[in-house]
Amino acid sequence: MKNANSNRDDFSRPVIRALAARAGWQCCFDGCSKLTVGPSEEGPDKITTIGIAAHICAASPNFRRYDPNATHDQRSDISNGIWLCSDHATLIDRDDVTYSETSLRAMKRRHEEACARAVRVGSSSAPVSGLVALGPAIIVTATIAGIESDAWTFKLSHFLAGDPHEIATFIGSFSSVQPYDKYVLCNELGDGRAVTGAPSLKKDDDGYVLRCPVSPIFPRTDVRRIGSGLATNDESNDLFLDAKGDIACVSGSEYFPQRVKEVLSMQRGESPFHRGFGMRFFEYFQSYSGSPWLDLLFKLDVIRQASIPYEDTVTGRHYTPLQCVTRVHTVELxxxxxxxxxxxxxxxxxxxxLGTWERELRIYMPTAEQMAEIANRPRFD
Known part of the structure; x- marks a missing residue:
């Protein structure tokens, strides 16, 4: 993001949040790992942050490690950032011999790999691994504080997307939120619910508490009655002929793996008739590739497809895209x-x-160029 008052190529707010999250809100400097966010003594609702999204190659000329051949987009890209405490952010800008571009990239890689390992093994020193989403704009690490038949309550920690103001906006404008965006998803439960009324956000001595009024469980279809489709080859994704020479079809439980692949391969915005339908895999992959959060974000999005009903405006039918999935245990890249x-x-x-089902699938992932082309297509919704 170009700073309007200077020639600096600064990071955008989403990039800064992603850098902090990928580092587990800890300094990436070798041997430091200092926690960079916590409560402030200024008040019970205040936080203090000592973390800095530092540029590996400088954001503007005449600073350390400036690369004149880099473009604006390259200098402000997440790949050019490293999350550091304020002390080490100052240190690397005083010595570009010891702290070269190569050494800083290696530091960042080692720290993020350590965070990834910690999340996988459940280390207590890892960043909180339970993610909760409230609508499409708010994703926060959280723990379950209460489950009732008509409400879910969470203790919030760190925001990956959005902030308390975004929650306040969601609450205040709830009546105008698109129906398909009124949801809460929980990685810890592997499930989600439609939100039936404006949530409430409260503050106690330990932080924010979010309470969401929720609908009952949306009925799932038996896998044997999910319909049918044209069979495709697992590797090439091509159609093929059956023993009679006709185009092969599959139905019921045999169709289920293909149905999962179809749903997970459709990106949000790809359908010109239903722009809100589809996955956010591309968006998450662009921002969090290589981080411990990517698997968790992918899982969150599969939960949305499994549990949140979508209304087909043509037929009036309400259904969950994955139709028969009652719980998402794991999604692993x-x-x-x-x-x-x-x-x-x-x-x-x-x-x-069917019970518990486990399978490896190859899902379609578009390129940035393909997604840009999709964004420019005419809309009919």
Whole structure:
């Protein structure tokens, strides 16, 4: 983001939040790992932050490690940032020999890999791994404070997307929020609910508490009655012929793996008729690739497809896109990068009529150029 008052290529707020989250809100400097956010003594609702999104290659000329060949987008990209405490952010800007571009990138990589390992093994020193989403704009680390038949309550910690003001806006404008965006998702439960009324946000001695009025569980279809589709090859995704020479079809439980792949391969905004429908995988992959949060964010989005009913405005039918999935246990990426627009993932789901189901699938992941083309298509919704 170009600073209007200078020639600095500063980071945007989403990039700053992503850098902090990828580092577990700890300093990436070797041997430091200082926590960079906590409560402030100024008041019970105040926080203090000593973390800085530092540039690896400087944001403007005449500063350390400035690369004149880099573009504005490259200088303000998340790949050019490292999350540091204020002391070490100052230190690296005084010595570009000891703290070269190569050494800083290595520091960042080691720290983020350590965070990823800590999340996978459940280390107590890891950042909180339970994510909660309130609508599409708010994602926060949180723990369950209470579950009632008509309400879910959470103790909030760190925001990956949004902030308390965003929650206040969601509450105040609840009546005008799009119906499909009125939801709460919980990684710890592997489930989500439609939000039936304006949530409430309260403050106690330990932080913010969010209470969401929720609907009952939306009915899931038995896997044997989810319908049918044209069969596709698992590797090439091509259609093929059956033993009679006709185009092969699958139905019921045999169709289910293909249905999962179809749903997870449709990006939000891709349908010109239903722009709100689809996954946010591309968005999350762009911001959090290589971080311990990516698997958790992918899981959160699969939960949305499994539990939040979507209304087909043409037929008036309400259904969850994954139809028969009652719980999402795990979503694990098996590769750092897509190959031929395919990203391998392993899913473990509870399926109505089938039980626990685990499978590796190769889902479609568009390129940035393809997503830009999609964004420019005519809309008919």
């Amino acid at each position: 098996l590769s750092d990068q897509p190959s031929a627009n395919r990203l391998p993932v392993r899913l473990r789901l509870d399926v109505n009529g």
